[in-house]
Amino acid sequence: MSIFLYKSVYADSVTKELGVKTNVDNNYTWTITFNKDADKNTVNNDNIKVTDSLGNKVAVNLVTNEKTVKVTPVNFYKYSETYDINVENVKDLNGNSLLQKAHMSFIVKEEPQKPNPGVTICIDPGHGGRDPGAIGYSGVKEKDVTLKVGLKLGNILKQRGINVIYTRDTDIDLAPKTSSFNVSADLQKRCDISNAANAKYTISIHANSFSASSANGTETYYYEGSVEGKKLAEAVQKHIVEDLGTTNRGIKDGSWLYIAKHTTSATILTELGFLSNPEDERKLNSDSYQNKYANAIAKGVFEVLGM
Numbered sequence: 038m039s040i041f042l043y044k045s046v047y048a049d050s051v052t053k054e055l056g057v058k059t060n061v062d063n064n065y066t067w068t069i070t071f072n073k074d075a076d077k078n079t080v081n082n083d084n085i086k087v088t089d090s091l092g093n094k095v096a097v098n099l100v101t102n103e104k105t106v107k108v109t110p111v112n113f114y115k116y117s118e119t120y121d122i123n124v125e126n127v128k129d130l131n132g133n134s135l136l137q138k139a140h141m142s143f144i145v146k147e148e149p150q151k152p153n154p155g156v157t158i159c160i161d162p163g164h165g166g167r168d169p170g171a172i173g174y175s176g177v178k179e180k181d182v183t184l185k186v187g188l189k190l191g192n193i194l195k196q197r198g199i200n201v202i203y204t205r206d207t208d209i210d211l212a213p214k215t216s217s218f219n220v221s222a223d224l225q226k227r228c229d230i231s232n233a234a235n236a237k238y239t240i241s242i243h244a245n246s247f248s249a250s251s252a253n254g255t256e257t258y259y260y261e262g263s264v265e266g267k268k269l270a271e272a273v274q275k276h277i278v279e280d281l282g283t284t285n286r287g288i289k290d291g292s293w294l295y296i297a298k299h300t301t302s303a304t305i306l307t308e309l310g311f312l313s314n315p316e317d318e319r320k321l322n323s324d325s326y327q328n329k330y331a332n333a334i335a336k337g338v339f340e341v342l343g344m
């Protein structure tokens with residue numbers, strides 16, 4: 038779209054109406070074309086004006102090149118807003134008026150809808166409540182790390198339009214309260230939540246422990262035979278190792294894991310690091326590193342979803 042302004046036979050006091058242009062991009066550059074070279078000194082923000090629907094002047098950059106002036110907004114135009122361009126008093130190199138006054142309106146297109154990937158992801162912060170999980174070198178509890186990283190991950194995914202459900206979002210376990218803590222009942226409840234939500238992916242978050250404090254690093258499990266699960270495990274593992282600088286222990290067959298066996302989703306279980314290792318434990322217990330873990334897992338999700 039261009040605006041062509043040729044000096045017409047009408048008196049200069051009559052404004053030439055150029056109509057309304059619709060569906061204009063919010064950063065659109067208008068090109069005004071005259072029939073003679075314009076005097077740059079007469080091209081300015083008083084002679085070429087863009088105003089919004091309230092009549093306020095909008096900042097635009099003007100670039101003059103012989104017969105043309107390009108008009109670009111300094112900031113993006115607002116979606117769905119109506120603007121006016123008025124052009125007057127632009128002269129040619131001999132000082133003759135190049136045109137009568139001209140006016141045109143344009144309406145910026147509607148804001149594009151954010152793509153909703155239509156995907157539900159189940160986040161499973163490992164352990165909780167009566168089950169603390171692993172206890173770290175200096176006493177950090179696995180259940181606290183997994184919950185914090187899980188909630189941070191959920192917030193990141195939700196911001197991008199992904200439906201998120203949690204197996205838990207507070208410090209609880211999911212086994213019946215009436216008896217002593219029952220691991221398989223707790224795990225089955227987590228699988229039920231994922232299955233009921235028809236989650237595409239389940240991401241179970243854990244931290245490791247070993248008798249020797251030297252053991253360290255990140256590893257991620259997937260259900261052997263799940264192509265989608267393996268892809269997600271690879272992507273999540275890669276981003277955690279890259280962003281956190283943890284030792285890469287690789288992706289592993291986790292078909293034996295209760296949560297992998299009893300969920301209908303593509304399910305992964307990531308062991309972020311070793312709580313039994315002082316350096317890993319320090320990262321797992323740090324708020325800023327927990328943000329990095331959550332971000333890295335989210336990157337893996339976005340990668341497999343092509344977002």
Ligand SMILES: [Zn+2]
Pocket residue numbers: 163164170171179242243244
């Ligand atoms: Zn665990």
